[in-house]
Amino acid sequence: MEQRDQWATKIGLILAMAGNAVGLGNFVRFPTQVAQNGGGAFMVPYFVALFFLGIPVMWIEWVAGRYGGKYGHGTLGPTYYLMARESLKPRSALWLGVISGMLAFSLTVLLNSYYLHLIGWSAAYSWFSITGAYFGQNTGDFFSNYLSNHGEVFLFWGITVILLSIAVGQGVSKGIERWVKVMMPLLYIFAIIMVGYIFVLGSPIDPNWSTIDGFKFIWSPNWSYLGDHLWDVMLAATGQIFFTLSLGMGIIQNYASYLGPKDDVALSGLATVxxxxxxEVVLGGSIAIPLATAYAPKIVPADVLAKGKSEALAWIGQKFGLGFSYTSLPNVFVSMGDAGKLFGAMWFLLLWFAGFTSAIAMYNYLVALLEEDLNIKRSIGTWIVFLIYFIMGLPVVYISGYMDQVDAWVSFQLTLLALFDIIVAVYLFKPDNFWKELHEGAWMEVPGWYKPIILYIAPILLLLPLVGTFKSFISGRIGIAPWTAIIVMWIIGFIESYYSIKRKYAEELEKNEVIVKV
Structure with a gap:
């Protein structure tokens, strides 16, 4: 078997895995979910979901990835075929592998069709902040004008994706690992500087409005709100755990496939979490909401402010979202004067680093698919993926509402693929095999009481985001263009996964018995 690239250092692996997880969801989506779900009311189910769902699924994906790597696979199709055949005959296991591979391929392409544009927006606003381009202007109109300037949008998208292509094209140890070793420390440094500034900021506009009010909103348990909105808050919390840890994408499995067969996954998985x-919680939760609260007199309408602090905080919560970072927060930076140019650039560069280190993992998944499953050289596969991203990103720019509709499907498919994680990588692989693999070369022993959590509680909790996102998905209208993109990606992913498994395991599929065993 040909020697695959592997991580050169342990710290490189941890930073890469952390970079994969740390993305726009930590600094944009997390504050949004907190603000829109009762502040402190959100944090209780969030930590419950982290402990009982996030960590177990994270370990499952690490184990699956390292297991696939033993056979030279970094993609889900062949990996889940191998794991499913522990309980099923090869011809039956084939379809589990094909469906898993299909979902992972379509998810990665569809998610990046718009995610890369969001990263491009952050790159653009880093430049707009340092140059003061939106200073003295209506920030809402400025953002709308930027999105209408397609040449400018593609410029910053192109800068981002070309750099991604260069990094991935250099390989795992010489490319991805080197890039994340620079970007991840910078990301944390920028975030810590901003949090330190916010802690001493106090009340820059009005003595009645301080950053402390923002912290109280996040960390004061709101039991009455939680009691009145339990289902919605639990759904939001479990959904956030999936997004923040990059679960249900096949990306963790891909990174873990570059481990050696005896390399630790137990402690490494916990370290990345x-x-x-x-x-997310310490840094992401300490920037946007406290900053917006301290500058509430500048961004909240006067008639809402007059109703009191609770009404103003509710208004901020309703307005929080993707656009908030590009419309309301620039108003905050403008209010800071010249210092706002620096802090605005730092904030958006922070978002760019976070998005880049997540996108690099997804980019590598598709390149690995071309390289390992179709025997296309990495240097060529890198630019094929670039072309795929360009084509799939065109509707995001030119079709209104396309991004939100595709995102609704992506949210559902994330949880669907996580369900396959548990079914294939635990139950069909057999729980005892999974537990043994988890502890192979482990630097820590996972407590025995965590086994029933993985086997029973995690699957039950998974039903929350699965049912919730499905209901949200079917309640919204999905246009012809998104459905066309989804179906096309399914077809391509299905064919690719089927071909890759059949090509490598033709003999045992023909005989319907396991032949290849490491």
């Missing part, structure tokens, strides 16, 4: 949670 810890780094991600530090970035």
């Amino acid at each position: 810890s780094l991600n949670e530090f970035a």
